[in-house]
Amino acid sequence: MGTAMLQEGRSALDAACEMVCMLEDSPLTNAGFGSNLNDNGDVECDAGIMLSSKEGKNTRFGGVSSLASIKNPVLVAKEIILYQDEPRLLGRTPPLILVGEGASCFAKKRGLKLVQNKTLKSERAIKKYKKYKERLEISKKAVLAGLKITIQPNPSQDTVGVICIDKNGDIASAASSGGIALKLPGRIGQVPVYGCGCWAQHSKSAGIAVSTSGCGEQLIQTTLAKTLGQTILDHGDPAFHLKELMCNQFIHSQMLSDDSYDRMGGVLVAYYNEDSVDFNMAFTTDSMVVGFMSTNYEKATVRVSRNTSSIAPPTNGNDSLQSTRLTMEGFIVKLIN
């Protein structure tokens, strides 16, 4: 559907938002309807978009967090971007990021409908919430009784992300997430944080877009989307730099000092150069799903990849991350001009 919009000459921003809305509406994704429930049993959504126009003169970002009463959080992020381009009285700086009640009021003023939080909860999310809450209660009792609990891996964190390049060569990268299951209310993940959930930028000869998924806190502490985007745009060779940066700036980042956690990150990088897009994905999570197509394709290619790689090579002598494995895949898509 996004491809059809791009074929009709619609903007990357419109197409990316439309695609994210579809993913938000699906009960299978952790975004919009069907999001993970927070510790209070409520849905609280994050979304973000970054937009770069081909000539590189116009870069825009909009992020929203802790939205409890909006069906499609990505549309609020889009409204923030549109608002930035409107005339302003008295030179008032327009916002980049809006959160909580204030963000909902902004959305309402911009014509979006507020909904009741319960309409965003799926059967599946409610079941998962009950299961995790029960586990947590049992763990608390076990700890009080002096028993030792084996740490479970973090429950699903799958942010959804969409990257679109339109006929003008403009790029939009958008992401949406319901956050970690049982997160503290008010917690912000990587998605609405500038440079962490998505990135879009142009140089004179190339363009880049990045979308990230995984443990939001680790993706924030490594400013991963911006780090990847700027380095690859400056130096080219996306596959080489993606691997190098994922090892040195993510898995073995000095900013991630707590070694008791695995590094949980998945990234999709689209490097756009003349007439083709070089897609590369890298992930340390168990799996990653990606679909892509060009307007000259009849249907999308969908890849479900499992992390079966060997251990990421430690480059700083830190051996405690033995269990973090990095898998990489790449695809080239030809564009029609």
Place this chain on the structure above:
Amino acid sequence: MGTAMLQEGRSALDAACEMVCMLEDSPLTNAGFGSNLNDNGDVECDAGIMLSSKEGKNTRFGGVSSLASIKNPVLVAKEIILYQDEPRLLGRTPPLILVGEGASCFAKKRGLKLVQNKTLKSERAIKKYKKYKERLEISKKAVLAGLKITIQPNPSQDTVGVICIDKNGDIASAASSGGIALKLPGRIGQVPVYGCGCWAQHSKSAGIAVSTSGCGEQLIQTTLAKTLGQTILDHGDPAFHLKELMCNQFIHSQMLSDDSYDRMGGVLVAYYNEDSVDFNMAFTTDSMVVGFMSTNYEKATVRVSRNTSSIAPPTNGNDSLQSTRLTMEGFIVKLIN
């Protein structure tokens, strides 16, 4: 007072928070009590702290935003950092950033008292709010009547920031802000955004702390605190790199694409090496106030600096920023070990 605490051997984190609380409690600063009022006439505060232990193994960040019922927002950011070090059940990732109602509930659970929003409003802030609101109404009417309005500079944005280095060599950099006057409710400035409002990091031989003030959106889009902190820690020579980065990565940053705005930024960089701290400040705002002292000083040195410099040299051929001027000052403080 902060210095007395450091003399007693208290941690950089404790001393920095205590100092920020004093600044938050003052009606003269735009932080905590006396903050700028938002478009609804309410106080909504942001705060952030970053902490780096000398051996560089432990870097922590806590940020809060849109707090409407907490007297000292910095204490909530501190609680986030303390929470990160507590044992966790089932491997639940602790948050970096909390916002809005969720952040207030977290603060209450951690023993902080909730207050009514009206107790955070100073006479001065209410007066300012009324004046700006009136100006805005007049401007709206003037625009409707087809008149042209001269854009006024942004009303005061002064974030408060504190940097402390303790006896262990640990560094804390903390910031607190009430945000722009008449901001949209729910707007996040640079302070709670990782890498934008404050930075603290160690290498083997040196430590660095950065605190920023100015237009939050511009400071976010340039990830200014992190950009300055990491580059200066990697390359040394703080005065040289600070000037170069303020010109190329802030004033002439490609990410700040809207040329109708002046770049509004002020930064304080403390580069700590062996037995002395090299303080450098750089600002494009009209003025900047800084006070500093070492535990071997009897009283603090306070500098109120005006921006009287010439135009910042354009390095990318962009002549539209003629009015952005950069002033720099530097000081060396000897430490007692």
